[in-house]
Amino acid sequence: MMELFKAEGVSKQYSNHLALDDVSISVEKGKIFGLLGPNGAGKTTLIRIINQITGPDSGSLFFEGKKLDPSHISRIGYLPEERGLYKKMKVGEQALYLAQLKDLPKREAMKRLKIWFEKFDITAWWDKKVEELSKGMQQKVQFIITVLHKPDLLIFDEPFSGFDPINANLVKQEILNLRNEGSTIIFSTHNMGSVEELCDNIALINKSKNILQGEINEIRNKYKANIFDIEFSGKINLPQLTLSSSYEILNHKEIDSGHKLTLKLIENVKTNQLISNLLDIGNIVSFNEQIPSMNDVFIKAVEETNLKLKMEGNSHE
Amino acid sequence: MIINREYFSRIKKKSFIIMTIIGPLLLAALFIVPIWLQKIAGEDSKLIAVIDQQNMFNSSALNHNANSKTDSIFTLMDLSRQVLPFDEKYSEDSVAGIFEALNYFIAKIDDFEVFFNPEKVTGVLDQLKIKVLDTYSKNIPADSLKKLFSEQYIEAYDIIAENCIKRDKFFVNMIPDSRFYKFVFLRDVNKDTLLAELKTGESKYDAVLEIPETFYNKNFSGVQMYSKDEIHTGLQNYVRLSMEKEVERMILISEKVDIEVLNKARKNFTVGFSVMQDDGFSESQAELKQMIGFIAGFLIYIFIFMYGVQVMRGVIEEKTSRIVEIIVSSVKPYQLMMGKIVGIAMVGLTQFLLWVLLTFAIISGLKSYLSEPAVISDQQIAQQEQLMNTPGVNGVNMDQSMQMPTAEQSILDQIESLSDIVFGYVILLFIFFFVFGYLLYASLFAAVGSAVDAETDTQQFMMPITIPIILSIISIPVIVQNPDGPVAFWLSIIPFTSPIAMMARIPYEIPVSEIILSMSLLLITFLFVAWLSARIYRTGILMYGKKVSYKELWKWLKYKG
Secondary structure, three states, rough: EEEEEEEOOOOEEEEEEEEEEEEEEEEEEEEEEEEEEEOOOOOOHHHHHOOOOOOEEEEEHHHEEEEEEEEHHHHHEEEOOOOOOOOEHHHHHHHHHHHOOOOOOOHHHHHHHHHHHHHHOOOOOOOOOOOHOOOOHHHHHHHHHOOOOOOOOOEEEOOOOOOOOOHHHHHHHHHHHHHOOOOOEEEEEEOHHHHHHHHOOEEEEEOOEEEEEEEEEEEHHOOOOEEEEEEEEEOOOOOHHHHHOOOEEEEEEOOOOEEEEEEEEEEOHHHHHHHHHHHHOOOOEEEEEEEOOOOHHHHHHHHHHHHHHHHHHHHOO | OOOHHHHHHHHHOHHHHHHHHHHHHHHHHHHHHHHHHHHHHOOOOEEEEEEEEEEEEEHHHHHOOOOOOOHHHHHHHHHHHOOOOOOOOOOHHHHHHHHHHHHHHHHHHHHHHOOOOOOHHHHHHHHHHHHHHHHHHHHOOOHHHHHHHHHHHHHHHHHHHHHHOOOOHHOOOOOOOOOOEEEEEEEEOHHHHHHHHHHHOOOOOOOOEEEEOOOOOOOOOEEEEEEEEEOOOOHHHHHHHHHHHHHHHHHHHOOOOOHHHHHHHHOOOOOEEEEOOEEEEEEEHHHHHHHHHHHHHHHHHHHHHHHHHHHHHHHHHHHOOOHHHHHHHOOOOHHHHHHHHHHHHHHHHHHHHHHHHHHHHHHHHHHHHHHHHHHHHHHHHHHHHHHHHHOOOOOOOOOOHHHHHHHHHHHHHHHOOOOOOHHHHHHHHHHHHHHHHHHHHHHHHHHHHOOOOHHHHHHHHOOOOOOOOHHOOOOOOOHHHHOOHHHHHHHHOOOOOOOHHHHOOOOOOOOHHHHHHHHHHHHHHHHHHHHHHHHHHHHHHHOOOOOHHHHHHHHHHOOOO
């Protein structure tokens, strides 16, 4: 495992609030890193610091093990959440201009733009003014501009907003392609579905602090609530089901072929014990542990920290 | 890159091209239109009837032949001769008639005393009278008396004539015709019918000027002008000035001031203004310098405003379109800001240079056309010279509108004659003050643009920026009047007003040390302001949807990059 980018103990103070408080993240090379957090948590500030748009008050940042400096800018591609283009400028011209700002030679930029425009089927838009384009079209152009200079680190802030499902899928595929080609991606979104689909690692920032970080499956497992979905075929031994003290029944539903149950295991009870208990009740067709969605993890983690902070605040008073 | 984009995207705009073409046309029009208007106006002159009951203002009326003004005085003699019945049979009655005539003549002389040296003439006439009486008392036969009288009379006539011929130039139309106004002197007309005609529009006259019989006696009052249409100020002034001159002259003469003396005093007066140079003296060009100062100061004002606001709009555009975040991930905000400012500065310089070139091209291209009005001007100069040489009406023609074309001509000539060194010097300094004045204000405008979300919110921050600009533009008249005064000095040293104020001063050779002081202060201030603005800009461009106060801006200044 190799780190492409690392932030250590980054803090940033704005006049009346602390935007980042001792945040550390580590982004593995060739992986998609999800940067999550509720609105106003400080994600955008962190991204801006990575892009060297603003500087941190304290903490250090490393790119490929070296301290982050302006020479790294051309190796980073950034698609901001608040994004736009010059409305009066022609699409092609603008793409060329922005590519050149990233130190890409004009000829090379032209060549790559042609390929990307064909890929996204927007060659016809080259000479149109940006204001004539729909929002989705503009997003496509912006996406192309972000990835055009083949940066080692790509930062996407809500890349799917404004896209219809078909185009969102297209972009998703391109993001995966980019990763497969070796790019490292920092991906910031509120869409937990896409996080599950795309991300390898995540960091969750809440109230300026990094509250959760790690491999996505590990995190999801960590937040497992010992809930199981079990399906029986035919009849079940109902009295015995209700007698057991190793679990509680959250849901019970009779279906045509039998019964569907959702059980929560009492703490310290092993899964095997549950299974052996259940064997007597009926004919098990399926047995699944419920793994929490990222959505659940997100809500749970955020609520936990908020509660903690609130209690801390109360104890201070 | 940024400079390039800012530059080319603006240059390609239609409005830029239109402004570039229209600018010089307007400037050229500024020179040409007045001349052209003069030309049109000249073709349409007003005809004004003057009812001069006393014939004070029209000497030609005294003459049977209105065109020959030179021997007007003889008309006076003729008048009396008509009364004197020389050709009639001599009789005692006739002798009495002679006395009557003589008395009438003398009385008439009194009436017309303003026209010449009356004492001399009445003296001659008195002698004549004595001689006639003397002869009469000697009981000389009528025939010889008549003969004698005729001889005596002719003698007196000759003396008077001699006295008056010398003053024939004195007699011109007291209200001379101009290119715009022609005066027709009428006597024995019914004012009421004339006015009635005027009212119905039947009259061939555009206006009627009435000089009452009592004019001379009643302290020069009662003159009245009638017109169906509004009497414009040009005509009002022309009539008033002409009459004022004439009345002044009448009074002086009536107070026994010798006409010779008067004419001498009425010399066309000019003063040569010379400025010391290394190699002798040169003619003062204060007027031209004033003009250059005005134009230069005003141009800087226009450019600072026009392009400063463009910078601000550009920043707001980038901010509202949210492209700014894409760009600042590639370049430093400072670079973006300076790129925009410099790019627009180059647009401004390009436009300025094109204006200069095109204006000169148009003006020189129209030289052929201009040469035509120049002929008219020459005629006017000749006309004016003629009038100026005419004693008594000196300066009457100093009508503003008449002066215009010649003034234009002379300014054009002056510009051509102005040494290239001074011109080059002024242009170099102009470019310096233009560039740095613009840079100073543009960085402020950029900071303002970054701090707000929409142009409508800029007002509160625009105020403090515009005040020094406005202050310096309104003090330009003070500065050009007294370029070495304290107001001019301080305004041209203080960096925020110096670009405009200094430009207004520069045409007057002011000390190089002051210029250098002003330039270096401007430079230092620019660097400082640019640094401040960059800090505000850096924070402002990424701050959306927030109403910003000055307190907020102060905080931004302190953020760490």
